[in-house]
Amino acid sequence: MKKTISFIMIFLIFINVYAYGATGYTNISNIALYNNASYDSGIKDTLKMSSKVEILQQNNEWCKVATLDGQTGWIEKYFITLSSERYVVNNTAYNINIRTSPTTGSKIAGQLKPGDKADYIDTYHSWHIIKYDGGEYYIASWFTDIEYKKSEKIYFLYDSINIRNNASLDSKVIAQGNSGDSFEVVGEEKGWYKIVLKDNSFGYVAAWLTSHDISSLKTEHVSYKKTTDDLNIRTGPSAGYDRILTLKRGETVKTVASENGWDKIVTQKGYVGWCNNYYLKEALPLTGKVILLDPGHGGHDPGAISYSGKFEKHINLSVARNLKELLNKAGAAVYMTRTSDTYITNKERGRLADKLGADILLSIHHNSLNNNNYFGLSTYYNTINYKSPSFGYDLAEAIYLNAITINGVYRDGILDRNFEVLRETNTPAALIEIGFMSNPTEEMNIHNISFQNVMVEKIADGIIDYFQKNNQ
Ligand SMILES: [Zn+2]
Known part of the structure; x- marks a missing residue:
């Protein structure tokens, strides 16, 4: 007994020391990496939105960080959102395979035994990335749970947010919270946080309505x-x-x-x-810009059909309308390939961007797979038959890096795909798959209006970042 306790104490001390090896992500695009902890120390480089950094040292206002490409420098704390320290836990009665890449066909590197946990790094393509045997490996998210290592708070961003008895929008509402309320978070799954209520029971809240780091920059500011x-x-x-x-x-x-x-x-x-x-x-950041939004599918083409039988064409149109309004407010002239439930070929959609002389084309879709475990957000660009492929990539990247800052939105990649709508235009073009309609939880999330509102704000932020970088 005594031995166990001292072991746990050593373990805790280790974790406390290790906490300074924490990671964080930049929360603004194109931010300086300084030589020292002051604004006039000169800059080494600039970092993109959502750049992952390792925190080496902190004082009141500044963090010394190491970037993924091995540079070290200083960034003001305000521009870094620290990531939570989490475990991936095997709460099943079976061994779960640890693999070398995020597919069931990849090599097995080991197993997580029942009750065992591993350090969580991130989630990619519906697989959790974990620390194992000194390296980074993958474990299927649908067999495992995420638990928080230490007491951590989340803050509600809006009024009248529902707290539910399960991690989905069709579960029972058991309480409500308002903007600024805070709760301890102990776990997360598919866009939902598990929180501790006043009577010490558990509830679930939609992650996209919450914030972790109350003292870091919010993009709405x-x-x-x-x-x-x-x-x-x-x-x-x-x-x-x-x-x-x-x-x-x-x-x-x-x-x-x-x-x-x-x-x-x-x-x-x-x-x-x-x-x-x-x-x-x-100054309105999109003044003078012409944007063509393309709500995918329509008419006799329903697109993907969701887990519960809803059509992709309808939600694509609803997101596009919502996004158009925001882009108009930011000063852009916005056109749509369709404004009702009509069919147009992908070739016509792509060509329309050139005819309009649009600065960009963004095609809006929602994903689907015959395996309903998969979830996450991806963006696409195309490098075939295309005058300036780097612009398409920049657009896909800027939108992706903003969208994945939403709590509960997970990374599914920025991918080069020969999609017809992207191929049939010489306008810088990207396509977004906002989430998986085939995943029962994510399907409900993406149909929720509060989720859509948060998502279109981040897509608009990405479009603004694109034009700040590529000021044609
Ligand atoms: Zn589609």
Whole structure:
């Protein structure tokens, strides 16, 4: 008995020390990696949205990080969302195979025995990535559970959020919570968090309605502004602080916070600092851009048919309409390949983008497989018969990197596919598969209007990021 206790204590100390090897993800596109923990220390590189970093060291405001390609540098904590430390647990009575890649045909590297747990890294293509034997391996998500390593809170982002007795939208509502309420999270499955209620019983909440890291940047706090004169950026919110650099008149910047007439901004090159906002004017980020949205399928072509019998063509149209409204508000001229339940060929959809002289084409779909275990979001681009394949990739990537920041949305990849709608155009084009209609839980999530609202905001953020990068 005594031996067991001391073993557990050593184990806990190990975990506490190890916590500083935590990982995080950047929560804004194109952010500077600094030489030191200050805005005027010079930048080494810029990182994309959702770049994974290892946290090497932290002080009050800054994190020293290592990037996946081996660079080290400093990023302000505000621009990193720390990822939760989780285990993958085998709660079944059977051994579960650990594999070298996310398919049932890949090599077996070992087994997770009943009751055993392994460090969770991420979820890709419906397989959990775990630490095993000093490396990264895959285990089927549908046989395993995710549990949180230590007490951690989630915060509700909206009012009147339902708490249910199971991880799906058709389960019973047992309580409600409002914006700002917090709960301890102990597990997660297919877009739902398992939380602890006041009487210590468990409930489930839709993950996309919650936030983990309340002190990091939220994308809804980002606005776009243009400089009206040459403008100094300083290390703090007054003219008394050191100058970092001077922006040229007419440059677009992202404002992420404001204080006493000064804005905290991120420049197009990724620098962070403060400017007197008298010289900044609100600017719609998509002014002058022409966008063609393509709700997939229609008419006699229903697209995928969901687990419960719903047609893909309807949800594609509903998402496209919702997205059009947001893109209009951001200043874009938005066209649709169809606005009702009609059939058009994929060739016509692709060609229409060229006819309109559109800047981009985005085709909206929902996925399906004959195996209902699979879930996750993917985007596609095409490199065949296409003048500028890098633009298609950039669009697919920017949308993907924003969409996967939603809690409960899992990665299924950015893939090069010879889809007809992408092939039949010379406009930069991408296709999104938002989720799997064949998965009973994800089918309900993607039909939920609150999920759709969060999703279209992130798709719009991705489109804005694309145009910030490729300012044609
Ligand atoms: Zn489809």
